[in-house]
Amino acid sequence: MQVTETRSEGLKREYKVVLPADDLASRVESQLNEIKAKARIKGFRPGKVPVAHLRRLYGRSIMAEVMQEAVNDANRKIVEDNALRLAGAPKIDLPKDQDELEKAFESKADLSYVVALEVLPKVEVGSFDDVEIERLVADIPESEIDAAIKTIAERNRPFTPKDGEAVAETGDKVTVDFVGKVGGEEFQGGSAQDIDIVLGSGSFIPGFEDQIIGMKIGEERTVNVTFPEAYSEPTLAGKPAEFAVTLKAVAAPGTLDINDEFAKGLGFDDLEKLRQSMRASLEREASLVSRRKWKRELLDALDRKYSFDLPDELVEQEFSAIWRQAEAELKASGRTLADEGTTEEQERATYRRIAERRVRLGLALAEIGDVAGVKVSDEEVAQALFERARQYPGMEKQFIEFYRNNAERLAEIRGPLFEEKVIDHVLSQSKVTDRHVGKDELLTEVEAAEKAAEDEAQKGLGTAPAAAG
Template identity: 65%
Template sequence: MKFRAGDEVEKVGQTMQVTETLSQGLKREFKVVLPATDLATRLDSQLSEIQAKARINGFRPGKVPVAHLKRLYGRSIMAEVVQEAVNEAHRKIVEDNALRPASQPKIDFPGEKDELEKAFEAKADFAFTVALEVLPKIEVGSFEGIEIERLVAEVNDAEVDEVLKRLADQSRTYSPKEGEGVAAQKGDKATIDFIGKIDGEAFEGGAGEGIDLVLGSGSFIPGFEEQLEGLGVGESRTVSVTFPEDYSAEALAGKAATFEVTLKGLAAPGEVNIDDELAKGFGLEDLEKLKESIKANIARDYAAASRRKWKRELLDALDKKYSFELPEGLVTQEFDAVWRRVEAEQSQSGRSFEDEGTTEEAARADYRTIAERRVRLGLLLADIGDAAGVKVADEEVSQALFERARSFPGQEKLIWEYYQKNPAALAEIRAPLYEEKVIDHILSLIKVNDKTVSKEDLLAIEDDENEIERKDSEKAEDAALA
């Protein structure tokens, strides 16, 4: 039976009384009263169970006076009684009103301290309130009118050959260069020690010992490798470079630096052959199979880049199409999580809102909008998936967890056990799998226009998307479901 504001109290369990006091939008509040007589009954019942099992010095088994047990355990038992009553009230409120809670309820004990003490002694009624938010009812309807463009890039032979050459270079053997007058040149593998400084001060991550570097590979900062050419083994040289403006470590981006480099060893590159033997080195039977594998991998990368683009387009369309009231608690929770990451990134980078050309107030407003979008899309996708019967098999979760554990070499068992013992953490593995399945379901119901583009066009679009993600990573929707 549904509780309504102003109704006479309804009975829950034995004598617990529940009255709905608020029904406004997605917010619900109930007043719960557990009469003193019921408290006493529950307390006595618990004490009787303990009496039958209690073993206390000075008393025969099963003969410990209830009054003595009450002095010893009464308060702790009453705490359990109260907790049980709270859980029971919440459960019955949800079941009898057919509610879909958006989050855990807020329990409030508004009485004075003296009143609470009397209730704990079963001398007065125990009253508390249960406040909660419910999930909105979403009218999904059809997806008519939603149309997206799916970019398709074909893999050509030149791309496969480029990867083959790179694999061959990686498999190249090197032989030591020895003798008088031997100097480093492009293509050699140099073994170096170095110490980097900015304005004369060493910086974190700027030093290394015994580092192998193939000159001309472009592995280090632009201009670094070229300045090592002509250096002999045992010699040192000061290399001057400037970190790129888009360098991954923001504290170093655009900064001029010097490196004191000592050449410890030098090796000349051997010849490489792109043949069946190269393929066998990668576990494939011949060169043709290696080419097929490379082509399939490139195609998967292109498909993934295309998916990221059209998925964002689809989510934008869904966000524009649907509007419904959002549970304030979920939005606040999402915003708080986003804001903590923003603050952590600022602390790590040393940048401020002013450096980004904004203010904290404006940034909070922007991220609040992002939080609302993520909650809206998360609830919408969950409802669509539920209506469509979308499921994620345990085997799929296990496979994804296995892949996650593999990304932590040497700690695979610890990672696996952590997720297995923490349902909430395991849900974080399941959620994106569920989301992708829902996205695929929606894709099958909307109009999709395939457009063939070049690799350059596809990746240029992908670079633009990555730049958006870099500047405002919280706009990503890949983890919209929590």
């Protein structure tokens, strides 16, 4: 085998490979002899089938396998001898001349072809002393803990059935059947039986619960409401509807003391232990919200910090994935790019810049993690897989087996875990300033930052990538 480098520009590499006819013929001969020892062909004794006959039967298919194996060997040799890190699969350019290819198949001529490669860029990690991050820390007041515990208490409040001529009042739990219609036609999901509602909880469409007040058990009533403009189902948003409601039962709220006994009923030693657990839970929630903001800022800083050539193949793959998703979302919304005040050319340019950012950050984070020795244990992957499987009750075992038997799918679990660990590593090496805020201020600032990021995306400046945060 002869390998000659013919191109080395940026991340592009090309090599001319010549596979000698004698070598290919020898490989074919070796395989034919192996077949001869095992072949069972009518008219011949075992092990006595002439090689020439086997060549007529299997020669071309064996040569195809031999060529593929030889090409794979050449690719491995190129990568190993040149210490290359590939960005994608090698591209093989075989001879266009069919006569030339046919001669190679018949072992009458060498097989000469070109292999094109794209390599990963070298990323100089460096230090993170120049990365400055502000981390918002939410202070959880006692009143918020009280409110959270009260919410739990309300969900566990006992109710006593009302009998006779009693009417439904605010705070009562009612059981109803209803049939909803829009424009005189029933709609999907608009009918239900034996549904419990605590009047005044605001769990139903605005105005629905208010019109149940005053009803008696067994009474039927038509409730008229209008779906909110921002309703989750677009086909119902902003539309008036009427519900035929039947009240089947009413129960009055009982008293519920928030004390040690209440806490024990939830599995805690006493009320103080419940409060400690609630504080820890609220602090975790706030920390996750804060993370969304500082993580985006950290990724922005890394995007500014690193500049290197990007593999065209990786960028194109990322762009294609983003574009398909954008097209699907646009189609689902029933809108066009013109409706959005843009053109396909503008959107493609925007999404390509986002794709480039994602690839750049993905490569940078991978190199940072490699240099730092970041690892994701099998136990961590198993735990994350189990948590994801819990979203499919009754199918957990099948879900877990599917992922464990599919390396590509399992990488979808491991990848985000690795990324988060790398992000935490970078944060630990950066200059971090904590600023204490109230929870409302935290939410406001995070929402404002995310809105600003969306606006930047519309201008083509990119957003934090899915593959890198």
